[in-house]
Amino acid sequence: MSSHPVRRLVIHGHERAYVQAGSGPVLLLLHGLGCDHTTWDPVIDRLAEEFTVIAPDLLGHGQSAKPRADYSIGGYANAMRDLLTVLGVETCTVVGHSLGGGVAMQFAYQYPERTERMVLIAPGGIGPEVSPAIRAVTLPFFRQWMGLLTLPGLRHVNGTALRLLARSGLRATRDLGEVADIYDSFRDPAARAAIGHVVRACIDWRGQVITMADRAYLTAAMPMGVIWGSEDHVIPASHAEIARQIAPGAEVELVADAGHFPHRDHPEQVARLLLDFVRTTQPSTHDREDWRELLTYGPNLPATRERAGEWPLRPLPRATRSRASA
Template structure:
């Protein structure tokens, strides 16, 4: 259950839910596969002390509608653009996690006038390697396997085993990244969510890895302030993908949190906020007259 009040907007007869919190310069947070605004954890409240935070549940995710149809990067990017239009936000810094990173890079390509700066968090679209879990979701029959993995019986028994191991004194305390991954996997028990997930992942991943690359668009990002934040222990998308951007866009800033996983915004929330806030303020500070 979300701790934030969700607003609603209707696009093409489908309802999109989103958080709109705080005052000040706007910043748009775009979550990843099986995520929602909740994937940002405490970042929404911390950022809302200084900024107007917009955090949608993309179509097919969270509390938003899950229509049958297009779940490509371009379609998601158009949804973010439509939401900005609805909120009368002409442009803003965009922060994208995982799939959300690919979405905001697609926005920078399709709607460059809407993007003031990019922050890519454990982003897709920067190299072929991706976890076996995501590759398996592209295989025939995965639509039948996923509901079993997400079933209450499997989840209860897995959690019971982990609880028993914990009582033995073994170090099995999961990271916040692992907790969020486990939580999000449970959402595919719902058929509409599962169908939307499979459509989204198959749009960008194949049996051999990621099939969509932003590399051909890198020259367009050379004049756009960009920062990448990654967890050094990311098992979903490896941190060395950040170097693919550094090679093409030398001015980009890269921050790797060595002990964080796929959700550095959850594993190291205060460090993440400080790094992101510094990056965002660099775009809003008045130039010195000295």
């Protein structure tokens, strides 16, 4: 259960659940696949001391509706725009974990004028690798198979086993407590159907289909932070190095002794990293002409301007940091 009261809105005919805490600039926290807003409980109170925190349940998850609907990454980004609009929020720093990281990236690309910064925690969309358990969701008859595995007696036994393994202290099993919660949520046929739609929209048998690599150059105009657990067995921590290579301006932090949920393994450290990043970066200021040029010329924009004699006069916009050592 959430430690914060759940609020509800109906948008496009579907109920959306979310929690809101604190005051000040807005942090939008987006959870991962099969999770809900409660994944952020360990860090919400600390973040809410300085910011307005909005943590929704994505459609098909938690207490939000689970209709037959658009569960694409772009569809989720649209839904976050609409939620913020209804709440009267013009701009925010978007923070996404796992699936939510992919949504955060898509939100930033689709709505740069509404995105001050983005912080990605073990996000999807950096490289193709992903755990076999997630790939299994794409297999035929997943819904029927999971329906059998979540029958009351079997669900209780399996869930208990997963939680006991999570408490064993073994690094390879550290995330199984969260996995047990996700597994328990699959007892709802509507949740199983929604998760199936989500996964098939971005993953196939070879791994993740959606990638930020072809658009990473756009982070030149927006502060980007990446946080990864060093012992992540769901989406490998090696993807953090890929993020560093394709987005050289990003600030990448590896959290030692943490799995796929570093904000739960080490909430104080992750909250501090988030707060430091926001405090020491200037919000992105969207300029339509600069954005048009970035889209037109892509990573070759500096060379294009230099050849045209414009580069010394009108430099490529960069996400800036106020920290002296940046």
